[in-house]
Amino acid sequence: MNSKLSDRAARVEGSKTLELTMKARDMRKQGMDICIFGSGEPDFDTPKHICEAAFSAIHEGQTKYTPAGGIMELRQAISDKLWEENGLKYLPTQIVVSAGAKHSLSNIFFTILNPGDEVIIPVPAWLSYWEQVKLAGGMPNLIKTKPENEFKLTPEELEINITDRTKMVLLTSPVNPTGSVYTRSELEKLAEVIVKYDLMVISDEIYEKLIYDGEEHVSIASIGQDIFERTIVVNGFSKAFAMTGWRMGYAAASPEIAKAMFDIQSHLTSNPTTFVQIASIEALKGSQEPVEKMRNEYDLRRKRIVELLREIPGITCPMPKGAFYVFPSVEGLIGKRAFGVTIDSDDTLCQLLLEHAQILIVPGSSFEMENYVRLSYATDMETIEEGMRRFKEFVVQHVAEYTTNT
Template identity: 50%
Template sequence: MKLSKRAESLAPSSTLAITAKAAALKAEGHDVIGLGAGEPDFNTPMHIIEAAYAAMKAGHTKYTASGGLLPLKKKICEKLLNDQKLSYDPSEIIVSTGAKHSLYSLFQAMLDEGDEVIIPTPYWVSYPEQVKLAGGVPVFIEGKEENEFKFTAQQLKSAITEKTRAVIINSPSNPTGSLYTKDELEEIGTVCLAHDLVIVSDEIYEKLVYHGAEHVSIAQISEPLRKQTIIINGLSKSHAMTGWRIGFAAGDKKIIKAMTNLDSHSTSNPTTISQYAAIAAYGGPEEDVEMMRSSFEARLDEVYSKLVSIPGLSCVKPKGAFYLFPNAKAAAEMTGFQNVDDWVAALLDEEKVALVPGSGFGSPDNVRLSYATSLDAILEALGRIERFIKRHQTTN
């Protein structure tokens, strides 16, 4: 059966692929430690679960407006005002079936065939594929490791052409955990305004920052930048609600309306019960959010110190999210593998440790490992990695 060209052009998600392979090995009885997880290992806070149950009992199980419940939009406006001093009207908000869906609808609404979107590497795996699905062209600029994987305003300026429509900023970043400062964002914003670029600001890890670091949205810097920015966010990471599938976009009314029209012909609306849960999440206590954040911070410190002691691995210490993105090129070379992808595959086969190759993020010398799992499991995995490296060093 014939497939469409756009379907054939897509690369499968490397994160989901490694997770599936690890799950298959585990099903065969192997003691697999998977460090590919992109979700918190905590349950959704109980007051949110109870709100969903109450909504079901009250009969809130029907369709809603395509762009989401008005009370939820108002809660999102309150959240943006309280957290970031950003003022939005509900007409500037769309609730979607997860932040990933918000991004998908955004690119479908704003891109025409051949429009270019600048994507810094390392990137989240779905950015370039979603741009291609909308007929756009991904243009990559390198976030250099020596600059904490962040791109600069000068790099952005050099990549702009007459076809450039937008640039993506992901801060804190998946996969690197890097965090842009206000000064860096101000310089980038100046270039964006000068060239009339839409700024797609993915802030899904906003609540997960460590050691006094501060998340700043580029939309906070000035009113012109607020108008030029589409904020993408949601509850998946901050409130351990990955499976509830609730995200949102905030920005220009015209784009939000177009996204809403698109969603009316695809998903109809985000899951009603999840929307009521989201109202409770955005309107409820933050103790559970802080508990998760502080737990991740403690894990980061212990895991990072162990990781950088392993021969052949070096790593920029992240300031946010829940990933480490070490450079494993030296480890692959000293153990006789041609590249990091082969090294990762052998590690899974021999030691049953699942990492995600950096090639899926546009950074083939690196690997991503998540510390959104138990500390004991992570430390055991690192011990296996060290054993793997030392064994292959001896035999090569």
């Protein structure tokens, strides 16, 4: 039997984050106490009123097929949300509900991209973006952003990287992994370039409700009519509502694109889970108090983890303005030695931290930015305190040039 993989499958790379997470879980099963900072998943339970809505839907027999792109009641609730919170006027028929924002993104790429079409993706960024582009036959054009710009794409960087094959730009705000938040002025300047070259833009807004220090979430689609017509907005329920395992996301687009996405989804997966759609209506229309409580707790953790990271020799850490990640530079540790091993990369550092300090941290190279690491503070304060104590102890006691004993 010829079992050769397709070229498409062969091009896809595995996730370092998942590899490290699986290793950490295996170590836990062996009885080791691992402080995990890898997961992009809220540690809070889904709010009770959302769960109760799902329970009621199941008891009422709402477990059958729905339209492929979601029930009209949920699409109307999303339409209302986009207008009231983001100033975006989409009809319910312009919204496609999917099994998570990741599913929405894959629908978009399969809908828009032809073989060889380029998608500009500023990095560091979530690695599934470029893997999905490749799966759809497109070509990711990864643009390295600069720390002095808070790792945000500038109009100059965008324009110089546009080619005759560029079809789309992918923007995220707040950004995973850096926690950066684009300002209205920054988005206006990017929008000018996108409109000038008649490109499309995906605006991934999954972390929009997790913003701090008085920053404002702005959707690039709200800048003006020209950019609105070129934008596909992606969002979901996983991060803000602690609904990661529920798998519910959506995209809002022009009628033509929404219809095509609807049709593609109808053949690939059919509808997202029926009773989760009912629960998602409650998430949007019910009390938002749990969301604000979670955001406030993330804010406290954010400040504390940055404070502790800044106490570690060789580490520099900016204060993130959104999401629930910090993205410190570990350049001060590169080239040093610990446990007889040269720390030649962020990957090596993360392996050593897992093996010798029992801390799971994700290397920045997973997000196409070397000599950085990502830590999620979607974990309890006790884990943050203990994990950062271990990190500091690792550096001070075992990394050459920083050791306090011999």
